[in-house]
Amino acid sequence: MTRRLTTIKDIAKALGISVATVSRAMRDTYDVSAETRKLVLDTAARMNYRPNFNATGLVKSGTHKIAVIIPAITNYYFSTVITGIQEYALEQNYQVMLYLTNDSAYWETKVVRELSPSSVDGLLACITSETTDFSHFDELIDADMPLVFFDRVPDPVKTSAVVQDDYTGACMATQHLIEQGYSKIAHLAGPPGLNLTQQRLRGYLDTLKKHNLESHGVIHSGFSEENGREDMTTLFGHESPPDAVFCVNDRKGFGAILWLRERGIRVGEEVGVIGFTNDPTSRIISPSLSTIAEPAYEIGRKSCEVLIRHIQKQSYPAQEISLPTELVVRESTRRR
Amino acid sequence: MTRRLTTIKDIAKALGISVATVSRAMRDTYDVSAETRKLVLDTAARMNYRPNFNATGLVKSGTHKIAVIIPAITNYYFSTVITGIQEYALEQNYQVMLYLTNDSAYWETKVVRELSPSSVDGLLACITSETTDFSHFDELIDADMPLVFFDRVPDPVKTSAVVQDDYTGACMATQHLIEQGYSKIAHLAGPPGLNLTQQRLRGYLDTLKKHNLESHGVIHSGFSEENGREDMTTLFGHESPPDAVFCVNDRKGFGAILWLRERGIRVGEEVGVIGFTNDPTSRIISPSLSTIAEPAYEIGRKSCEVLIRHIQKQSYPAQEISLPTELVVRESTRRR
DNA sequence: AATAGTAGCGAGAACGTTATCGAAACCAGA
C-alpha cells in the first residue's frame, strides 16, 4: 500500500548527481548550470515529483499555511469573507486551514490551544459571541504568532484587526429611518459582549441624540431570524411599540419582517425595518429589506493581506483597518 | 524574531532523560513508567510544548490533514456540507484544508495538480460544472491517494462517492406536482455535464412517463437565481407555457417565483414551482417554495467518515452512498 | 543460587529537504 513518492533523492540517483544540486536546481538558478537545471526540472516532471512540505517546513521554519478560525460558515457574511481570504491566500501561494468554532467559546479555546505553531505561519480569527477571556489568543501573541482578527475583534485588540465601519453604518441606518419620517425607533441588538454590537448600538444612540429623539427600546440577543422574532414579541408587548426597528443584522431583519407580516402589520408604511449585511435574501424577501451593505469579500481579502504582510515582514506594526459600508434602500423603509 | 518553540529535546534535557522516552511518554503508555510519564506530561505542559507536525508527518507518512475541494461556499448547501465535514474531521482529530475552485475547471486542475500528496492524507472533492476531463483526479487515484467525491461526482466514478438520492428526489418532486393537479410541467435543469443534473432530469422524465404526461420543456443552464429568471423568459416565450416548473435547485426556484410575481402571475394557483435543496430562504420567500430537502450536513459528515476510513484501512472497498431526500410542501405548489 | 523473563530506558538511524562549507574544475592574468 505505502504509496512511495518520488523524492529529490530519486532524481539525484537517476541523474547521477547529488541531492544538493537537485535541491538547488529546483528553486533558484544560482550556483547551478543552465543545462543541469533543465535536466533536473525535466526528469522531475517526468517522474511526477511533488515536494514534501513536511521536510521543507521542518528545515525552513515556515509552512505556507494559515489557519482561519470562524464561528460558522453557513451564512452569507462569513462564507463571503472566507471566499475573499481563500482567493487572496491562493494568489499568494498560501493554503488555508479551516476551523469552525460553532460560536462556542469552549471550542474556540480548544482549537486555538491545540493549534501547533509549527503547522501554520499565521492565524485569522473571528471570535465567538461568548468569548470574554482572550488568554488563549494572548498565548499565541506572546509566542510571536502572526494573528489578525476580522469582523468580531477583542475589545482592547493587541494585534491587527480588519472590520467594517460598524459605527458609521449604524449612523447611516438610523439617519435613514429618521429621514423617512420614523420617530419611534428601536434597536434589535446583538450579543452584548461583542465589539460590533457596541459600535452599532453607539451609532444608533448617537444619531438619535443628534436628532433629539429617544430610543424606543434596545434588546440584546443572538443573530438568528428566530432571535429577531422573539425580540419583536417582547418589543411589541409594551404599551408604546416602535414605528421602526434597526436590526443588528439582516437575519434578525428577516425575522422582524416575517413577524410583522404574520400579524398583518404593513412593513414600511406602518413599521420600518432596516438590517445590516446585505444578505442576498434581503432582495428576495418581500417587502425587500433595506440594509447597510458590508464589504464582506474585501474584508476577507484585506485581512488575509495584512496577515501575510505580518508573516513576511518580521516586525510589521499592528494596525486596525476599517472598511466603509453603504446604505441600500429597499421597500422595508419606504413610507407609503 | 525566530520564535523558538520548545521541542521534545528541551523536555528531555530538562528532565535528564532521552528524547526517545519523552516521545514514548507523550503518546502510548507502554514501555514507560507511570511516574516518568506523568513527569514528562507535566513539564511538557509547563514548557508549553506543541508537537511539530512537520516532523511527525515526515517520519510517519501521514499528516492528519484532509483537503476539501469545492466550487464555492457562498450558498446554503455547500456551506452546510463543509460544516458537516469539518465537525466530523475535528472529532476524529483531522484538520481540513479548504480549496475553492470558483466552479472553474482551470482552477480545479491547478489546485489538484499542485496538491502535494505528502501534505494531506486524503481528498474530498466536489467537481465543477465545467469538469469533463478527470485526468488530474486519476493521477491522484493512481498514486493511491484516498479520494471521495460528494454531491457532484464524475460519471464513471473510480472511488467512493457520497450523494443525495437525486433520482428519487426528482421523482418525488414531479409526483407531487402531478398530484397537485399540474399537468404541463417543465424542468429548469442544471449544467448538462453534471451527474446530478442527469439524475434529476431522469427522475422527472420517468415520473412524467409513468403518468402518461409529456414534458413541457427542459432547459439547461447554471444554478443561479438569474439563470432561473432567464430560463423562465425563454420557457414562457413559447406558445404553450407550462403550468408548473420543477427547478434543479432552490436558487433557480427563487428566480422562477420572482419572475412570475413580477408579471402578476399567481404562484401556486396559476403556476406551481418546486425546488431542490431546502435552502432557508425557501421558507422566507413569498410564496414560500416547496422543495426537496437534501441532507447536506449528513452528506458532509458521511463523506468525511468514508474518507477517513479509506485513509485508515489500507484497502477499504470503494462504495457509492446515496442518502435519502425528503419532500417539503409549501405554498408554491398549493393550488389554492 | 542460577536462570529466565520483563519493565524501563537510551543510542542511533531514518524521514525529505535545505544550508554550510569546501573541493574540484576551469579560466584569466602575471
Added chain:
DNA sequence: TCTGGTTTCGATAACGTTCTCGCTACTATT
C-alpha cells in the same frame, strides 16, 4: 608555471520526531 578568482557541484550536518534495536536492572521461577 603559478596565483587568484570564478563557477559548479558534492558531503554533511541540521530540522524534530518516531522506530528499531539493544542494554540494564529488577522480579519471578526453579
